[in-house]
Amino acid sequence: MGGPVGDPEVTAVARVAAELTGMAVACVTVLDGDDLLRVASTGDGPLRPTWERLALVDTPCELTVTSARSVHVANAAADPVLRRSPLVDGRLAAVRGYASVPLTAADGRVLGTLCTMDEAPRTLTAARLGALEDLGAVVVALLARRRDALRSARQGELTRAVLASVEVAIVVADPAGHLVMFNDTARRWFGDADPALGPDAHAERYGLYGPDGRTLLTGAQTPLLRVLAEGSVDAVDLLVRTASGDERRVRCTGRRMLADSGELLGAVVALQDVTADREHQDSLQAAHEELARYAGQMRALARASRTVATADDPRTAVCEAVRDLTAADAVYLLQTRTGPDGERLVATASVGIEDDSFLVLDPATERALPLTVLAGGQQLFVADVPSHPDANRRLLTGTRTQSGVWQPVLGADGRPVGVLGVVWQRRVEALPGPLASMVQTLAGEAAHTLARTALLEQLVVAVERDPLTGVGNRRHFDRVVAHEVAVAERTGAPLTFALVDLDHFKRYNDAYGHLIGDDLLRDFARVAGEQLRPGDSISRWGGEEFALVLPGCTAAAAAEVADRIRAAVPHAQTATVGVAQWTPGASAAAVLGHCDEALYRGKGLGRDRTVVRGQVRDQVRDQVPAARTGA
Secondary structure: OOOOOOOHHHHHHHHHHHHHHOOOEEEEEEEEOOEEEEEEEEOOOOOOOOOOEEEHHHOOHHHHHHHOOOEEEOOHHHOOOHHHOOOOOOOOOOOOEEEEEEEEOOOOOEEEEEEEEEOOOOOOOHHHHHHHHHHHHHHHHHHHHHHHHHHHHHHHHHHHHHHOOOOOEEEEEOOOOOEEEEOHHHHHHHOOOOOOOOHHHHHHHHOEEOOOOOOEOOHHHOHHHHHHHHOEEEEEEEEEEOOOOOEEEEEEEEEEEEOOOOOEEEEEEEEEEOOOOOOOHHHHHHHHHHHHHHHHHHHHHHHHHHHHHHOOOHHHHHHHHHHHHHOOOEEEEEEEEEEOOEEEEEEEEEEOOOOOOOOEEOOOOOOOHHHHHHHHOOOEEEOOHHHOOOOOHHHHHHHOOOEEEEEEEEOOOOOEEEEEEEEEOOOOOOOOHHHHHHHHHHHHHHHHHHHHHHHHHHHHHHOOEOOOOOOEOHHHHHHHHHHHHHHHHHHOOOEEEEEEEEOOHHHHHHHHOHHHHHHHHHHHHHHHHHOOOOOOEEEEEEOOEEEEEEEOOOHHHHHHHHHHHHHHOOOOOOEEEEEEEOOOOOOHHHHHHHHHHHHHHHHHOOOOOEEEOOEEEOOOHHHOOOOOOOO
C-alpha cells in the first residue's frame, strides 16, 4: 500500500483532520511489514514530516496499531510510553499534542493510522476525537471505493478491447448470459443486441440453427450458454439466418473471461463466416489465436487500469501503463495551463525522458504534433515523424522520435484538456487497432485523474462558499479578514469592515414565502458584489446579514460603497449598513462589534441608512447615489 507521498484525495482528508483537531500536522500512514509508510500529510512548521518510512516501534502510532483503538494524549512528552519515540523526544521532532485513530478494514485488520500532531500540548473533546475516527473511516472508504470502481470497470474494459481486436463477429454476454455488446459485424448479422432478452430466447431471435440448417438450437445449445457452462467452445458449426434473410455457415470459438482473482466476468464468442469455403480452418485457427492474444492484452489493460486507479501518482502511472502496453520508448502527458503569458501545453508527467522541462508548447506561436491533436481532438499516428510538416524540431531532438501516436485527453464536456504522447525511437509502420483503442482507454483514465484533481480543487473552494448565494461564508470571511488585517498592519493602508442587514427580511419572508426570500438573498448578493472593487470581499454573515471587507478603503469611502449597495437592493427592499474602520492594534472581532453597534443604531433611527461609527448618513433611498450596473 506504499507509494509516493501526496495522494490528493487522502491529503484532502488529512487537511480536514488538522483543521478539525486544531493541530499543526496531520498524517495518513499505512503498515508495510514492521514499518509505517507516510502516504499523505498536511501542515507546515517544525513538525512537517520529512520521513517516508519509519519503524513502527519508533512512532507514537505503535500504540494505536497494536491496540486497534484511538489514542489521544494532551502532552506526549509526559506520557511514559510515547515520550520514548524519536518523534517526541527531539531526535526527529518534538511532538506534544497528539491524537491517532486506527484505519481498520472490514475484517478487523489495522491498515495504518490517521494521526494529528502539534508542537504544543492539545486537548481534544470526545466529540472531536469521534469526528477524527469518522475521518479515519473515510480514508478506509477511499481505499474500498477504488477497489469497487476497478471491479465495476473491468467488465467494460475487457469487452471494449475484445470488440476492437478481431475482424469476425464478436458477441459478449454477462455472467447471467444476457447480451452486453455486439461488434459491427455482429450487428450487421443480427441487428442490435437486446440486453433485456433472456438467453433462452437468443436462438429464435437471432436465427441460430444447428449445422443441418433446420433445427433451431435450444437455449442450452447456444454458444454463449455453452461457454458459461463448460468454460469454452471450439469449432462449433452453426447456420445463422441473419436479420436481412441471408444464411451464413459459421464456426464459433468462445471463452470465459476471468479476472485475475478468478471472478467470472462473462463470455466472449467469435463467429467466423465459413460459407464460401469450409476449408477456412487455418483462418479460424488464426482468429482463435488472435483472440487469445488480445485477451491477454485485455487482462494487461485491466491490470493497467487498476494500477492507475490506485496509484499515488496516477499521471505517471498512466504514462508507465501506456509504455508497457505499446512497447514505446517514451510517453508523456501534456496539459493546458494558463499563466501571465497566455495558454501553454506543459508536461505534467513523463516516462523514458530524463528531463521533460523542454516539453512546453505555445499554441499561439509554435507548430507541433501535440498542438495539432489538441486543436483537432482526434488521435493521430505518424509513422515518419521527422518528415511530417507539423513536427517540432525541439521535441524531435529531446525525444529522438521516429514514430509516434498522440491521443487527446478529453474533459467532461468533450473538449481536449491535454494530450498523451507515445514515442518510438524506431520506425513503426502502423498502429494496430487494439493498441489505438488501449491508448484511447488509458487517455480516458488520464482524463478521470485530471477530473478528480479538479474536483478536489472545487471542493476546497466550496468549503468557503455559501451554497444559497454563492458568496463567501464565515470560514471565507475569517480567512480574508486575517489576511487583510495582517496586510494593513504591515503596510499601514486603511481597512474598513461593514455589516449589511436587509430590512424587515422576516416580514418579507413571511409575506412571500421562503423561496421568494431566497431569491431576494441571491439577487442581493449578486448586485452587492457588482458594487465592489476587485479585491473587496462580501460574505454571508448569517440569515439576511452580509459582511464586507474593504482593503485600502477609509470609513468615508466605505460609506459611499455602502450607499451604492443600498441603492442596488432589489425587489423594492431596503437595507441598513453599519461601517467601522480598523485601527492598528484592534482585533477584527472588536471592529465587527463596532459595525454591529452602528448597524443597530441605524435600525433604531428608522433603517434604510448607512451608519458610520460616530456619525449617521441619513439619506433616504431616493437620495443615495445610483448603483453601478457592472461588476
